[in-house]
Amino acid sequence: MTFLGFLLLGLIAGVIAKALLPGRQGGGWIATLVLGVVGALLGGWLGSVLFNRPLTEFFDLQTWLLAIAGALIVLLIYGMLTRGSAKTRP
Template sequence: MLGTIISAIVVGLIIGALARLVMPGNQGIGVIMTIVLGFLGSLIGSWLCYQFGYSNSNGGWKVIPFIVGIVVAVVLIAIYVRLTGGKKAGV
C-alpha cells in the first residue's frame, strides 16, 4: 500500500515536471501542485487510453498512456494557471 502511494507520487512528479517543461514560459506553480496535476494527468490519461481500447499485449513499459498523461497534465496546468493567475505560494 505504501509502495503504491509513493509510486503514484513519483509518477505524478515526473509527469508534472515533463508537462511543465513542454509548456512555454514560467507557470508560477509550486512543487506540490505540480505533483497533484501530474498525478491527475497520469490518472486521466491512462483512463482515456483504456477507454479508447488501448492494450499493452506485448508487456513492458506502457508508453502511450505515459505520453497521453503528459498531454493531459499540460492541459490541467494551463487551466490551473488560467484560473489562479499563476501566483506563487507565499507571494
C-alpha cells in the same frame, strides 16, 4: 501498475509537462507534482475512454504519453484558473 508506480509516473509526468509548457507557470514544485498525479489520472481515463488504451505498464511508451498529455491538460486548466489571482509585488 502498483499504486507507488502510478504516483511516481504522475510525479515525473508533471515535471515533464511543466518543462514543456512555454512561459512561466504559477505554483511551486509541490503543486506541479500534485497536478501531475491528477493529470496522469486524467490521461489514463481519457486513454481508456477515447482510445481503449488505459495506463498499463510503467515502462510502456503509451502509458507515459497518456500521463504527460493528461498532465499538460491539467496544468493548462490550472494556469487559466489562477492567471488573475497572483498578487503583484512592488
